[in-house]
Amino acid sequence: MANYEAVIGLEVHVQIRTHSKMFTRVATGYGQPENTLTDPTVLALPGALPVMNRAALDAIIKAGLMLGCEIAPVCKWDRKNYFYPDSPKNYQISQYDQPICLGGAVEIELPGPARNLMGEHKLIPLTRIHLEEDVGKCSHGATDSLVDYNRAGTPLMEIVSEPALHSGEEAYAYLTALRAAIVQGGISDCDMEKGQMRCDANISIRPVGATGLGTKVELKNLNSISYVRAGIDHEIKRQVALIESGGTIVQETRDYDGLTGASQSLRTKEMAHDYRYFPDPDLMPVQVDEAWKARLRASCPELPFDRQRRYFRDYELPYTLTSVLIWDRPLAEYFEAAVKAGGAAGKARAQQIGNWIANDLLRELKAGGAAGAEGTGGAGGLALAEVKMRPEHIAELVELVESGKLLGPAAKEVFAQTFASGEAPLAVAERAGLLAQPTDSGDLEAWCREAIANNAKAAAEFRAGKESAINGLKGPVMKAARGKANPREVDETLRRLLAE
Ligand SMILES: Nc1ncnc2c1ncn2[C@@H]1O[C@H](COP(=O)(O)OP(=O)(O)OP(=O)(O)O)[C@@H](O)[C@H]1O
Ligand SMILES: [Mg+2]
Ligand SMILES: [Mg+2]
Incomplete structure (x- = not known):
């Protein structure tokens, strides 16, 4: 192992959250009765023509701007031809040599030397991001197969990285950061269990010091970020063992089973498709002008690591606290609202405010039963928007503690009551006789x-x-x-x- 270096490039497919499909007005959705989200365009009935969904274009341009891509002034649509029952048209509309987003990068953080210490940051360059349409879903039984076209035609963006990652751990960090950016940008919920985000990993190895690329193996069906990490590490070991025992790597697509930790070949290069790409004659190229970009740029949120740097600089928050807050945009915005509500004192008390949010509020949120918040592994449980305790309440509570009017255990009791009822902390403390006695x-x-x-x-x-x-x-x-x-x-x- 020591003599080899792994090289990894990831292709990440993300379903864009739109009301309707990429090229027709029929609704997108998950978990509906089979083949109810279809129409002549989705089913490719003769004469049906595609019409572009502007919301999907907006979303991919926004994603590109957030990740520092160049937005092509003109991009076009191509037909990727292949026959498989999941694509009723016999081709998929995609973008071949003129994608909408070029370049850009994802900033990642590797695990630090300890939980409370920041790890190394790296910029992983992107090759491109393009837009295409998702395909349907086949279920294969013992004697027959069924196909559901509900997913077919859902807007899908493919984010292709340069071969610039070197371990399962780096791929894990890359997917974590990429997913957070996309979720926080409101582009997709990136729920991997629902197939909203899917990842193929291309892996090769080379002798340490070499600069060329080795033969790559593509791992498919990696349906959680942890499986991507495990699958890559397993594949690197497999390739090193193969080379060291005198074998050669063949270019192939392999399937990694996250449950058993084993992989098997799906198809080799000889069986690879020749997609015979050509421009789709039914669709015009897309021109993106400055005004369009400017409108979307104004809607781009701060990226998590930029937010973290601002928290270090403006509030001198400790690393561990920032890493709780930045991965969940509603939580970070709640924190900032509480600091603001604290007025002039809020900034100096940002750490105390953050501690109440990261410890007490998050504990209550996780214990709550309602639907998940942002799905980034942050709040979970009860959604922040449904919580009766408002940011100003946190600021008021911290003010009471800092001015000595509330002592530790009493403050916890006030928190619990405000959380439960939404009654302001001072009012709770007065009513329940929890204020520290003014001593003679x-x-x-x-x-x-x-x-x-x-x-x-x-x-x-x-x-x-x-x-x-x-x-x-x-x-x-x-x-x-x-x-x-x-x-x-x-x-x-x-x-x-x-x-x-
Ligand atoms: N030798 C290599 N070792 C590791 N990664 C590689 C190597 N060569 C290419 N890659 C990576 O493989 C990915 C190739 O993705 P791309 O979408 O361009 O092509 P593809 O997989 O042939 O197409 P398709 O979308 O049809 O699967 C990129 O992320 C790239 O960085
Ligand atoms: Mg690809
Ligand atoms: Mg591929």
């Missing part, structure tokens, strides 16, 4: 003087410059106050008396 300043001063007198050593240490020695005095004061004193007032009073 005379009492507080007396307790503090007593604590200083009874703990002369700690007092002397503090006066000599040992900052932490003050904690040794707070305990006795709190005890005298039966835990009800405002910690900030205790701190201030002790400091004032110690400075006398």
Whole structure:
């Protein structure tokens, strides 16, 4: 293994979330009764003609702009000819030599040395992104086969990477980042279980130091990001073992079974299709002008890693907290709304605000039963939009804690009640008697003087410059106050008396 380097390029197919199909107005959908989402165009009845779906074009241009692609001023449609029952037209409309998006890159993060440390970032260059139509679905029985055309004609974008990945781990990071960008851009939900995102991995190996490319093997049917990682690592080992035992790699397509961890050949190069691409005479080329691009550019959200850099810079958030927030756009926007609601103090308290969201709010969301939020592995459970606790409530809660009006356990209780009812934190705390008792300043001063007198050593240490020695005095004061004193007032009073 040490003598070989793996080279991997990924082809990722993503179904664009549109109401209607790519070239006709019949609805798209999943889980409907078989062959109900069809019409003469989908079924390729004689005389039916395709009409482009502008929403699908908008979505792919947006994806291209988010990933830094060049948007071709003119692109065209080609027929990819092959016969298989899942494509009733006998060809698939795709884009061959003039795709709509060229170049671009996906920024990835590899696992860090520890969970709380950021890993290495890399830019994985893209070759192209083009638009095509999805095919139907065949189910093969023992003696017969059935075909369902509901999926046929769904807008599908194919994102092709350069052969620039080198391990299953890198492919995993690439798919994670790509999926987040597409989901956060509102282009697709990328649910792999529903086939909304599918990945083929092209894998070759070469001696370390070589620059040419080895013979590639294409792995198909990788239906989860973890299976892609496992399938690639398995294929790299298989190729190295084959070469080391004196064999040669044949160009072929293999099927990797994520459950058994084994792969088998589906077809070799000799059986590869000759697609006889030619321009589709029924469709005009597409011209994308500056105004069209500008309109979509304005709708592009910030990419997760750009958001993370902004959180480091503006709020000095710790890495672990940012990596909870950035992968789920509604969650990140909720956090930013809470910081904003905190006004001038919000920015300084961004970390406390983030902690309540990442720990307490997410725990409640996950425990909730409603439909998933964004599907990026973030919130899950209850959707953020349905939550009664609003961002301003988090800001108010943090303000109460920071000003010493709410102590730890009481703050948790207020959180639980606000989450359940949507009643504002201050109102909850007042009604339930959870506010820290305003201590009589005379009492507080007396307790503090007593604590200083009874703990002369700690007092002397503090006066000599040992900052932490003050904690040794707070305990006795709190005890005298039966835990009800405002910690900030205790701190201030002790400091004032110690400075006398
Ligand atoms: N020798 C190689 N080793 C690893 N990856 C490769 C190699 N050669 C090409 N690739 C990668 O394989 C992928 C080829 O995808 P592309 O869609 O261009 O062609 P294809 O697989 O022949 O077409 P189809 O869409 O019909 O499957 C790209 O991601 C590319 O980076
Ligand atoms: Mg391809
Ligand atoms: Mg391919």
